[in-house]
Every structure is written in structure tokens, then in C-alpha cells.
Amino acid sequence: MLTPQQRREKILQYLQEQETLSIQELARRLAVSLMTVHRDLDALAAEGRLEKFRGGVRRLSPSSGEDRCAxxxxxLAQRTLFLINLPDHQVKRACCAHCGLLLLARLEGWALTMDFLHEHILSAAQAVYLVESELVTCCAPSVLSFGSPQEAEKFRTGFGGRLCSMQEAIDFLQQVTHGHPGR
Ligand SMILES: [Zn+2]
Ligand SMILES: [Zn+2]
Structure with a gap:
């Protein structure tokens, strides 16, 4: 049995040899379920290492025009990346949780966000959000996401703002921006 990390390295290796691969083929080669392959691919897509399309996956060239906020x-910056997976397997990328949550409010999809401290991918619905802190990474008001409520609280002590859930952060952003992106 390979660990998730080992599987993901293998997938990237395969993509060095071949520009595209089907999900089926990956599941066969790695001897895991399609679900597991999807999860690995979502993680790698979130890191900008590859791109999913219906039924398969494609190597991502460093400058494919896919590196801008939707x-x-x-x-896009790795540290604040926010991704929305649409039902048709397209992925929308946003520069930060500010844009990502506003986009998510308009789209049907499930989202991933980055832990601001560790650059781990998190389910956006489960993350803790720090809004209106003094640390503005790109869009104001600043919205940062954290996996750990304790770490988020520590961060808040230094940078101010307030902690909230994903839905509260969306409500707040919609109020302050009236649905338009910040700058
Ligand atoms: Zn943006
Ligand atoms: Zn932004």
C-alpha cells in the first residue's frame, strides 16, 4: 500500500512521461479506487501541479494562463489559493478566500482552501476564517483561512480581526462588497 504522498508523487511521475492520463488508468496503476484517485488529483490540482478534465488529468505547464484569479x-499565490470544484469537474481558482468565497456564493460547487500557516489544503467548509485582520495579502477586507481554531486564534491575537465560519465569512463579504470583488 502506498501512502497518499507516495501515490501523488507517482501520479506526477506518470505525468512526466505522458501529458494526459485517464482516471481509470491511474486507479488501475495505483491499485486504488476511483474515489481515492479523485482525492489525490484534487489535492494536486489545488497545488497547481495538474489540471483535471472530465475523466482524466493533464500535466500543467507553468504558464498556461490558468494562474489568475477567476x-x-x-x-494566484500558493499560500492563499482557493479552489472551487464544479459539478462538471472544472476547477475555478481564486487568489484568496476573499475572492473564493464570493465566487462560491454564486456557483454550485465544493471548495478547498489553503491553511495560511502551513499551506495544507483544507475543506473550505471546515476551515476557520479570520476576517478583517491587519494582514492584507491581496484583496481587502482580508480573509485568511486556517485549519486549526487554536492557531487562528493565536494569529488573531497578533493581527486583529475576528474569527468566523465559512458561511459567516460569505455573509460578511457579500455585505461589504455587495458581491463585487475587493481590490
Ligand atoms: Zn481574486
Ligand atoms: Zn485576493
């Missing part, structure tokens, strides 16, 4: 057009 809402405001700013350049």
Missing part, C-alpha cells in the same frame, strides 16, 4: 484576475 474573480478579480490577480495572480
Amino acid at each position: 474573480l478579480c484576475g490577480k495572480r
